[in-house]
Amino acid sequence: AQTVTQSQPEMSVQEAETVTLSCTYDTSESDYYLFWYKQPPSRQMILVIRQEAYKQQNATENRFSVNFQKAAKSFSLKISDSQLGDAAMYFCAYRRDAGANSKLTFGKGITLSVRP
């Protein structure tokens, strides 16, 4: 079974600084997808960024980028120029290749606070 591990329960960053959130996963599949979701206090889960396992190039979405290390099964999220609105819980999620069951497997999440 696939597992996703987020070992840091909480992190804090100064506004305008950069922070990296860690995630590791375990799978025997060779083709899969990885996601970072953000859940602010309003609780709506929002997709931040996604990565296909077969792509070596790291995904980037504006201030958000990932460091995908397939051999190490590591998928960290870097937030640059942190803003107060980035404060939220962040979940790393795994999905095997689209097919009969494309369920997401989530980590426990990390609470990010942003200091003004």
Added chain:
Amino acid sequence: DAGVTQSPTHLIKTRGQHVTLRCSPISGHKSVSWYQQVLGQGPQFIFQYYEKEERGRGNFPDRFSARQFPNYSSELNVNALLLGDSALYLCASSSDRGRWETQYFGPGTRLLVL
């Protein structure tokens, strides 16, 4: 376009009761998934439906059931409620267009079982 909507937003029930949660997917999305999120944890997969058929089921007891209607909306039913069923129930929809299928989440229904 409207996002995924869920109703009700909050619900209080007592042990042994039954509850029905509802979800309307994004227009054009044919797949709906349900997740349970206990406080302080990541969401856990319960069900996925596509074109009214169950496509996947997580490790939940038979007290949990779901269905999808012709308009692709969905209901999650939980019978014989237990205190441990207290959680945020999230619905997610996707267009199921192959490899880049992405699930979009609704705001959730907060269920409290007393």
